[in-house]
Amino acid sequence: MAAPNPNGGGGDDVALPMPSRNPLPLSASQEAQIRDIYHARVRDACAPEIKAFADCALNRTFTVSFVCREQLRAMNGCMKTHATPAAHDAAREEWFAKRLERQKERERKAVKKAQQEDFIREWWGLPEKDAETRRKEEEKMRMTERIGGYAARDRKRWEEEQAAAATATAAAAASGKR
Incomplete structure (x- = not known):
């Protein structure tokens, strides 16, 4: 279910889905x-x-x-x-x-920042960044915008609660048949 393009035109823009009204x-x-x-x-x-x-x-x-x-x-x-x-x-x-547009803008800024850092390192003769740091920055650049907060570590997830309820129901049914 994709949200309609608010610009009206049928360009190459890919519309991301609207999660819900709330x-x-x-x-x-x-x-x-x-x-x-x-x-x-x-x-x-x-x-x-x-x-x-x-x-x-x-x-x-x-x-x-x-x-x-x-x-x-x-x-x-x-x-x-x-x-x-x-x-x-x-x-x-x-x-x-406009999520996709903002993501592309962040990627452009990150690429420009990396190019400027490379230029400064080359200009001043500084050592190159290690591969791990560069990989982490590129990975962070490709991450999408986060919608919704982070779940608390100690909070049960819905899937876990459903699985626990299903196993409890199955155990109760098995003990009731004996």
């Missing part, structure tokens, strides 16, 4: 990225109202709340109509759709 908890920085997309969309939709309020509030201090009340209400009303859970879900879907 996927595993994302990290704080990932949630912040989603909020940034969400807030930017709301600001873009309400740009004229925000501009009108900003123009009214310019060079005012105490009297802003009295003089610019109509513009403030128009701006807040616009933001309330556009800041909906559906808009937040759309921002989340856009963030998931």
Whole structure:
């Protein structure tokens, strides 16, 4: 089940699947990225109202709340109509759709960093990196973006619980037949 391409075009882009409407908890920085997309969309939709309020509030201090009340209400009303859970879900879907793009960008940066390090080592006559360090960096560069947190070491996994329940059921059934 692949998510539709938000750009609309049918290019060479490979769309990664949207895990679900409410996927595993994302990290704080990932949630912040989603909020940034969400807030930017709301600001873009309400740009004229925000501009009108900003123009009214310019060079005012105490009297802003009295003089610019109509513009403030128009701006807040616009933001309330556009800041909906559906808009937040759309921002989340856009963030998931751009996973592949972010991964390619990270790979480009890592390659550029490696080239710069090689140049500096060559320029200053420094020894080469050992093969193990270079292999680990290349492996890290190829890793995909992590979605969801890491499970606690001492927490039972769902599969393990199911297997334990199945063995307990089988043992109880076997002892009941005797």
